[in-house]
Amino acid sequence: MKAKIFLLGIVILFLTSCKKEKSIVITANDYCSAVDTVTGIMVHDIFSPPVASRIYVYPNVAAYEIIAQNSNKYESLQGQLKGLDSIPVLDPKSGVNQKLAALIAHMEISKQLIFSEQALEKYRDSLYEKWGSENQKEFEVSKDYALKVVDRIKAWMGKDNYKQTRTFPKYSVHTDQAGRWQPTPPAYMDGVEPHWGEIRTLVMDSASQFKPKAPHPFSTDKNSLFYKEAKETYDVGNEMSKKLLAIENAKTNVIPEESAIATFWDCNPYATVTQGHMMFAKKKNTPDAHWINITKIALKKTKSNFETTVFAYTKASIGIFESFISCWHEKYRTNVIRPETYINLYIDENWKPQLQTPPFPEYTSGHSVVSSCSSIILTSIFGDNFSYIDDSEIPFGLPKRSFQSFKQAASEASISRLYGGIHYRAAIENGVVQGTNIGNYINSKIKFFKSK
Incomplete structure (x- = not known):
């Protein structure tokens, strides 16, 4: 009897270890919520309309480039937007959840462009904790890929002359x-x-x-x-x-x-x-x-x-x-x-x-x-x-x-x-x-x- 119980335990342990974790589900509403969160922070930080346009465009392009990887529908913007190229190639067998990676990239680029970083970090970290508990492996591999794209987008946006214009003289009133x-x-x-x-x-x-x-x-x-x-x-x-x-x-x-x-x-x-x-x-x-x-x-x-x-x-x-x-x-x-x-x-x-x-x-x-x-x-x-x-x-x-x-x-x-x-x-x-x-x-x- 003890032998049967022992064998049953081994079988259950084996089946449990072989059980595939469910993929993290990311919806359109999740992306809209992230955009809304950034908008709320921008209103709080009082960004000018031109600067606000910059805060919107780069995170969205980052997310778009990730969903365009290996897509049968969407064309990459590399070579179409000035200076945008060398987006890291996504291996289809890598296990990356592209929706998840796109949302991570959006939040990470947004964080670089706002003043109240802690507000976005709080929002982001709560999601990171949730995703990690749902499927740690998928979350980590998706995040790693997203951050590679983020590095490329950061280098690209860093050459748009924004930093230089911060040091230019103020408008002279005549x-x-x-x-x-x-x-x-x-x-x-x-x-x-x-x-x-x-x-x-x-x-x-x-x-x-x-x-x-x-x-x-x-x-x-x-x-x-x-x-x-x-x-x-x-x-x-x-x-x-x-x-x-x-x-x-x-x-x-x-x-x-x-x-x-x-x-x-x-x-x-x-x-x-x-x-x-x-x-x-x-x-x-x-x-x-x-x-x-x-x-x-x-x-x-x-x-x-x-x-x-x-x-x-x-x-x-x-x-x-x-x-x-x-x-x-x-x-x-x-x-x-x-x-x-x-x-x-x-x-x-x-x-x-x-x-x-x-x-x-x-x-x-x-x-x-x-x-x-x-x-x-x-x-x-x-x-x-x-x-x-x-x-x-x-x-x-x-x-x-x-x-x-x-x-x-x-x-x-x-x-x-x-x-x-x-x-x-x-x-x-x-x-x-x-x-x-x-x-x-x-x-x-x-x-x-x-x-x-």
Whole structure:
């Protein structure tokens, strides 16, 4: 009897040792959660819109390159994005869980680009502990491969001229030259990222490839195009103020549509609030974060799988990155005065826009460029007339808005700059053309899918 029990024990021990551990399951929701975590940290750290675009693009490219390894569907971006090559080859027999490795690479690259590293490390370490307990061997081999890719991406992004621009001189304000941009109230901040146009592009030939038509020549002549555009911004702002006052007097909660649009698309991480002698930041999404969240909304609605999720985030973030380089190159090349400054000097010294004026030159409108480019790219992924409900601004106390297409949303985001009093019409309309051209170029230039 004892011999039988002993043999049974050996058989059970043998079967247990031979039992194959289950593979770690990584879903599209896991990737979206990681992106959302990075977005939350960026809002806390108050990154400028151009820098935020850099924080989005490199982690997504890292993840994309991992899922493209040995894929029958997705084409590697090596040789397509400037300077990107030598991604470590993945042995199909290595036991690497590619979804897991892609998510690890995303988090590790993100950690290199933010300030609050501990917040991301806490999020990452909790996942590492979970994955290690599920399948230690698979976790370790996947992590090892991910870190090899991370090293390559770090070397690549380290050559994009970002570090060099940190040492370049600040923007010089020339108050003696009429028509040039000047710092605006209430914080009177220095010009943000005056050298962003010198960052290496990924797809465009150069920052000036899609240079928009020139802005109207500066003039204080009431018959000039420049004055007329400033007067339009002034008049629109006054009309909105009248509507808001009427609603306030009527004691209703109804907000004029133009005002609601302006507030929804504000996306100014530099907005400040003054209380007595204190001034503090009113933290908000950047335009990048808003469109990245729209990407997530589309992915959720279509119930996209992990690979499609990584692809969509990557293509969208490339468009956003290129848009900011192109737009910022134009902003500091033309140095156009903001409506608030012009109107206070030449039309009405007491006028204020509904939105706080962001701390950089006026031409072209950044939101117009980024939104138009993003709408072109997302349309290429999800199709025309893709209706959705945008809840991006709920964390900041704003209601949802419904859209029938990405292009409708981009159009609304663009005109919001006129309603908000922070841009002239030319900067909006020419910014739309600029962003549309960038989006179309990325669609035609970058090959994400292998030929069938």
